[in-house]
Amino acid sequence: MPNEALLKFLLKHQLLPYYKAVVTPPLLRHRLLHSHVDPWFISVCERAQQEGAKWVHTYHTLYFEKDWDEGLAPWQLAINKALVEQAKKADVKIAIAHWLKAFLKEQYQIDTVYIPNGVNVTKCDKANAERFIATYGLKDFILFASGISDIKNAGDFLRLANALPDKDFVIIGRGISKEALNKKFNVPLGSNLTILGTMEHGALLDAIAACKVFVVTSRSEGLPTVLMEAMALRRSVVGVNTYGTKEVIHSEKYGYLYEADNLEDLVQKTEAAYAHSKGDQARERILQEYDWRVIAPQLDALYQNLKHD
Structure with missing residues (x-):
């Protein structure tokens, strides 16, 4: 398939069928x-x-x-x-x-x-936490970096932010805005929540490098790349105990797993992750298994x- 920019152009001008017709014959020669x-x-x-x-x-x-x-x-x-x-x-x-x-x-x-x-560990290692902190004035925060679609379950991150009003939270991702969050979720947006929306990948890695805890609330993941990036960057990670998120974190040796749909457990695991990072072990897991x-x-x-x- 074409890259995202070309795909948007083809769809906008109703050219996708033409594109497929043109590129199919050369593909068949491979x-x-x-x-x-x-x-x-x-x-x-x-x-x-x-x-x-x-x-x-x-x-x-x-x-x-x-x-x-x-x-x-x-x-x-x-x-x-x-x-x-x-x-x-x-x-x-x-x-x-x-x-x-x-x-x-x-x-x-x-x-x-x-x-x-x-995961591209070399690219992860170029992330600069200080660059993010200088730009946004934020550090030691709890981060969500995904989209607003149902499967990403951002609502649980918002509930987590409300449950821990003494901690700073940052939410980044495609389609995320104050208006979109208010429309989709019946959850108050607290003053401890910073909404940054869509972010270029290099800047996102800077944000991950700057965070204190990285949280994945997805209902389902095949094998979440952004979680692997956080672990490569030695972040303290919290994820739901299902599917690919569970597989990447693997055990309490490398991060913190919480039971799906259990806000109390999510809160407890996030507080534990904030107090005690397993980031060094997490990076070793990525280097051995997912680099x-x-x-x-x-x-x-x-x-x-x-x-x-």
Whole structure:
């Protein structure tokens, strides 16, 4: 698929069908293709496979109805259908998390190999906490950095901020504004909450580096990259005890896990994380398990094996 800027342009001018028609023939000439989520590209890969190409597909997650307030939209159902019915035909299927590998096998009899998503530790190490502090005058705060969609569950972060009025909270993410939060959540916005909205990735890493505690309240995650970035930056992390968030934090050795939909537990774990960081251990986990410098060679080996198969 095109990058985000090009995609917005194509959609605005109703050119996406033309774009797909133009780029499909060159794609079919490739001898190895790797799909991820988009149903159109999955279909291109399936067609290329029929013409002799090798096909790798990576499963990141599926959409679960329980995570969305009004159920799944048609586009989400279409993605699920493509993942379950078409992507399973790939020559090699990758699951980015252990929980997802087990789920695909148990629910759909889809066999996968485990290769996790990675994090760019080198880029993380360029983050500058002092740059963020100088810009915003904020430090020692508790941070949420995600979107406003149902699955990200920002409402629980707002409730957490109200439960800890003596702590400073910062919320960053796509679609987040005072107006949007008021419209979506019936939760008062306290004076201890700073709303920063969408932020460029480098600036976001600065914010993460400057925070005292990083909190993930998502109902579901495949394998949350922003959590891995926080751990790479030695932040004290709190996350819900489900799916990919649980898998990344793994245990109380590396961070703090709270029970889903349990505000009291979230408050207690956040206070513990504020008082005692496990950031050094968290970074070691990322370096060992999720650093792209560890993961990229695994993908290279997979591609080489397919080329010589």
